[in-house]
Amino acid sequence: MAELSLRERKRQRTRQAIVEAAVELFEEHGYEGTTVADIAEAAEIGTRTFFSYFASKEEVLFPESDSRIRAVVDAIAARGPEDRPADVLLRALRTVNRDSDDMVSRVAALRMRLIRTVPAMRGRGLQLQLDAQREIARHLCAAYPGELDEVGAAALVGAFVGAVTGALQVLMETGGDDPVAMSRRLQEATDAALRPWLHEQDKPYVRSREQAPS
Amino acid sequence: MAELSLRERKRQRTRQAIVEAAVELFEEHGYEGTTVADIAEAAEIGTRTFFSYFASKEEVLFPESDSRIRAVVDAIAARGPEDRPADVLLRALRTVNRDSDDMVSRVAALRMRLIRTVPAMRGRGLQLQLDAQREIARHLCAAYPGELDEVGAAALVGAFVGAVTGALQVLMETGGDDPVAMSRRLQEATDAALRPWLHEQDKPYVRSREQAPS
DNA sequence: GACGATAGATGCATTCAGTGCAGTATTGCA
């Protein structure tokens, strides 16, 4: 399968070394307290070489072009004939939230913490998110020709992602440290915000409230 | 009213001079093609002084803490007893869109263009937007105690603002130059995206289409 | 296995944003 050339393998290894060195140093001395030169030295490369792997210091912590996009695109591709655009997005959103590995991986956790605290990281994260939205909107638009135009699709995607982002922001700043509880509150909040789109059979928290009225 | 001390007046004048110089130079040589030193020289101040007025180069184009927030907060304060949170946001959103002066003022137009093209500006803009959302969510939460918690309010606000942002992004990149047409398409797209929240009497584009079919 | 082409690594110099500091000028106030 992975018949990569020696050059390619070496490059991957160096890349990995950079990321690991960066994570190590960021955790020890903080983001601002770590210079690119420090990272390069720890990864045993020249400072100049760093920038042939990553365009900027932030980039180290935003490696892969997020698997989330792919998950949503898959969900769009797997839509049923009865599904409205909003249904598809709703399902995708839940899948993504459920499978969110953002609390497990060490890099992901660090990234989260830095996004919350370092302006440069926050800005970068938001930009990538907006790009991802655009990408998803394109797919959604293509999946519903005649029904959704580019702008409408972007608005719809924006609404759904915006709800998640808004909730997540508050959750992170409140600083709860229990991932399970946070995930549940996130689901509740977005469900509530997006309630007008929910079908009856899709309203878990209404159902649970019927069973156990407050 | 404006009994400012001489110092204060002088400071305002210098501030104004910096902004004007910056706008001038950005329009002539582009954002990246203009250094802080250039701006300072044009504004007849020392380079160092620039940073006692603005914390960074971007900041020059994000002056006042946006009147938009105030407009939304006002809309929340002016809510009727029958209004649901979504109703309030919907009305506020329309007011803001309608009064949007972002196409008239020279600074605003330049800012728009740079947000679209310069990563640093985009990042900064998104950060400010998220902060604004948070602020609005706080007010909304306070206005509906017992009904909305912090997280839920943030999700709701995020959904509405996200819809507008998503649509706006596509509209800007499509690069239509007719502000009126863009404003109309924006309204249509967000209306469509937020349709599940619309009351019947709140659907202007359905109504106007009945009156004057295209 | 040798060889030329190519891609990657590196050092060096440079630009530019942003900060800390110290000294000077200006303003507000008594």
Add this chain to the structure above:
DNA sequence: TGCAATACTGCACTGAATGCATCTATCGTC
């Protein structure tokens, strides 16, 4: 008028990022 607070400025410095020239390792080919 004089004193204290505040603003302005130059200077030196750090750190990110880029361009360029050079050197080295790898690759495909014969």
